[in-house]
Amino acid sequence: MKRQADRPALITDAAESPEVELRRRERRYIFMMLLRAGCLILGSVLAMLQVPLLWLWLPLCGLGMVLLPWLAVILANDRPPKDEHRFKRYRHHTVPTNALPAQPAGPVYEGTIDDDPRP
Numbered sequence: 001m002k003r004q005a006d007r008p009a010l011i012t013d014a015a016e017s018p019e020v021e022l023r024r025r026e027r028r029y030i031f032m033m034l035l036r037a038g039c040l041i042l043g044s045v046l047a048m049l050q051v052p053l054l055w056l057w058l059p060l061c062g063l064g065m066v067l068l069p070w071l072a073v074i075l076a077n078d079r080p081p082k083d084e085h086r087f088k089r090y091r092h093h094t095v096p097t098n099a100l101p102a103q104p105a106g107p108v109y110e111g112t113i114d115d116d117p118r119p
Contacts, residue, residue, distance in 0.1 A: 016080065025076045032072035039064035 016024075043061030046054060 021080065025078075029072050029076040032068050032075070036065055036068040036072075039068065 039061045043058055043065070046057050046061070051057065
């Protein structure tokens with residue numbers, strides 16, 4: 001317990017509630033799908049108006065319509081990282097200054113051990 005009292009608590013260590021996390025992922029998904037719908041509408045409007053550089057704008061809109069749903073699903077299903085990997089650089093592990101190096105418990109015998117106890 002004393003170890004936790006020595007370090008101040010970081011607000012970033014607090015876990016996000018599942019409801020807030022789900023709401024954030026849903027909003028990101030909806031925003032990306034609205035952006036995809038915008039690419040579809042923009043592409044059709046540009047094709048109807050025959051704007052200059054149409055050969056450049058239509059593939060960009062098509063690329064947005066293909067990649068955005070894929071990215072939206074990947075990001076919506078993504079979960080936050082595990083706690084042991086979060087903010088690893090901010091967690092300092094201190095070694096006690098009174099720690100002694102490891103020493104053998106008894107005398108060290110460097111000879112050969114035989115079955116026969118007689119010399």
